[in-house]
Amino acid sequence: MAAHLHDIEGNPLDSEQIAMFAMFEREGWSDDRILAHLHARAAATRGAQAAE
Numbered sequence: 001m002a003a004h005l006h007d008i009e010g011n012p013l014d015s016e017q018i019a020m021f022a023m024f025e026r027e028g029w030s031d032d033r034i035l036a037h038l039h040a041r042a043a044a045t046r047g048a049q050a051a052e
Helices: 002-008 015-027 031-051
Strands: none
Touching: none
Protein backbone atom coordinates (compact mmCIF):
# COMPACT_ATOMS: atom_id res chain seq x y z
CA MET A 1 0.00 0.00 0.00
CA ALA A 2 1.13 3.53 -0.73
CA ALA A 3 0.82 4.40 2.95
CA HIS A 4 3.97 2.39 3.61
CA LEU A 5 5.89 4.55 1.12
CA HIS A 6 4.73 7.67 2.94
CA ASP A 7 6.01 6.17 6.21
CA ILE A 8 9.38 5.42 4.63
CA GLU A 9 9.60 8.98 3.30
CA GLY A 10 8.80 10.40 6.74
CA ASN A 11 5.38 11.68 5.63
CA PRO A 12 2.89 9.24 7.17
CA LEU A 13 -0.81 9.46 6.41
CA ASP A 14 -3.03 10.72 9.23
CA SER A 15 -6.08 8.81 10.42
CA GLU A 16 -8.44 10.88 8.21
CA GLN A 17 -6.40 10.10 5.10
CA ILE A 18 -6.22 6.40 5.98
CA ALA A 19 -10.00 6.32 6.43
CA MET A 20 -10.52 8.11 3.11
CA PHE A 21 -8.40 5.63 1.15
CA ALA A 22 -10.06 2.70 2.94
CA MET A 23 -13.43 4.13 1.84
CA PHE A 24 -12.23 4.33 -1.77
CA GLU A 25 -11.31 0.64 -1.66
CA ARG A 26 -14.40 -0.46 0.27
CA GLU A 27 -16.79 1.39 -2.05
CA GLY A 28 -14.92 0.45 -5.22
CA TRP A 29 -14.32 3.99 -6.45
CA SER A 30 -12.82 4.23 -9.95
CA ASP A 31 -9.43 5.85 -10.43
CA ASP A 32 -11.08 8.77 -12.24
CA ARG A 33 -13.52 9.34 -9.38
CA ILE A 34 -10.69 9.17 -6.81
CA LEU A 35 -8.59 11.67 -8.75
CA ALA A 36 -11.53 14.06 -9.13
CA HIS A 37 -12.19 13.84 -5.39
CA LEU A 38 -8.54 14.43 -4.50
CA HIS A 39 -8.28 17.38 -6.91
CA ALA A 40 -11.41 18.95 -5.42
CA ARG A 41 -10.08 18.37 -1.91
CA ALA A 42 -6.74 19.98 -2.81
CA ALA A 43 -8.49 22.96 -4.40
CA ALA A 44 -10.62 23.44 -1.28
CA THR A 45 -7.50 23.31 0.89
CA ARG A 46 -5.76 25.90 -1.30
CA GLY A 47 -8.84 28.12 -1.14
CA ALA A 48 -9.01 27.88 2.65
CA GLN A 49 -5.31 28.68 2.96
CA ALA A 50 -5.62 31.70 0.65
CA ALA A 51 -8.45 33.06 2.79
CA GLU A 52 -6.28 33.02 5.93
